[in-house]
Amino acid sequence: MTAFVLFLGAIVAQATAFQYLKEYGIAFDSVLAIAIVLGFMRGNYQQLMIPAFFAGIILDSMSGAPFGTITTALMAALAALSVLSTTFAREHVIHFAVFAVVGSVLFSAIVFFITMLLDPYARMPIIGVLSIIGYNSAGTILIYLFSRWIILSKNRISGR
């Protein structure tokens, strides 16, 4: 339930507020970021698959991209991260950076591939795709660091 509420908040932010923080026409994919951070911190990506699936459908219907593109990309990225989490089980910033980059690369690559395949007018320079990957990875790492800082501060206050 928490994951679903977080996803809904991220969807609204991604379609509205983050449009004003666009750099070079690129908006931050906050739903992807929330999925990567939440799965990593909980150590379980499987539990996120169902809420992420519905978040993907909402994003798909809000987007002009071919229907199902975002859901497929999100599911594939989470499935890959789930497999990866068996190797990188420890919670570490460097490990997380790997997760953020792998998730962003997979998500963007699948969206890019499906869009180019199904939309005859789509024109996306590789530099644009790389910028999207870089922007998403950096943003996801920042969200993770922020979440960790909140948890550590909470623990310090409660004396744990």
Added chain:
Amino acid sequence: MQRKKRTWIIIPVAMALLLLFFARIADLSFVDGIVTKVTAPFTATALKTSDGAASVFQIFFDLKNMSGENAMLREENQRLLSDYAQRMDLEKENEALRRQVGVEQKRQYILLGANVAYFDPLSFSHFAVIDKGSRDGVKEGMPVIMAGDVVFGKVVEAYEGFSRVMLISNSGNRVSVKTASEQATGVLAGMTGNTLRMDLIEKNAEIAPDELVVTTGLDGVYPRGLVVGWVKEVIASQEGIFKQASIRPAFEKGFTATVFIITDYLQ
């Protein structure tokens, strides 16, 4: 246990792929309708709040650059005053000629105001959803502009209470454009990133950086004279008979939450 875990991964991925396939053979626009009806009140409020917050931040940024900008604007103002005086003379002359020939007054748009409910959440595709639809007289193919006659996009899907707009920055939005000096014409398309590309410019056509680019009205969608942007760079190739130019869009500082649909126009 491992098998159960695998099932939790495989089933949603398979469902997503099925959805992608099913969407190609069936009309799923009703899903768009349901989602938009449910989310539009939240997104519209969030967008208006973001728009307000962005304006406040913009004021702070503008304050920082104010003195330099002020000097530049004074200079531009002087130049515009002299242009205005010349233009008034031409306008009078034009009016007299129009009366002689019996031609109607200049172009007129019939505008319908609308609010943006949300923008496309994906960076790859450039669309927006507005809160006016077929019951307000909106039809597919109608052009949408921002304040100052700046092109926003065109309606690609009109539902009952809302419409989907393909933004000018979308690569599928082909617009017939020309430089304000009328020396160069071409076809404009968007690209990922904040750049527009003007293609099919004749190789010997004169086009220079900072020239204003406007619509020609020849594509049958956008009326003549709408502002698109300014020439940023001219890209000439050795081969072929055409050259390209990258265009700095007029919406460079972002799209706004209030737009206008041109429901009809005279030229």
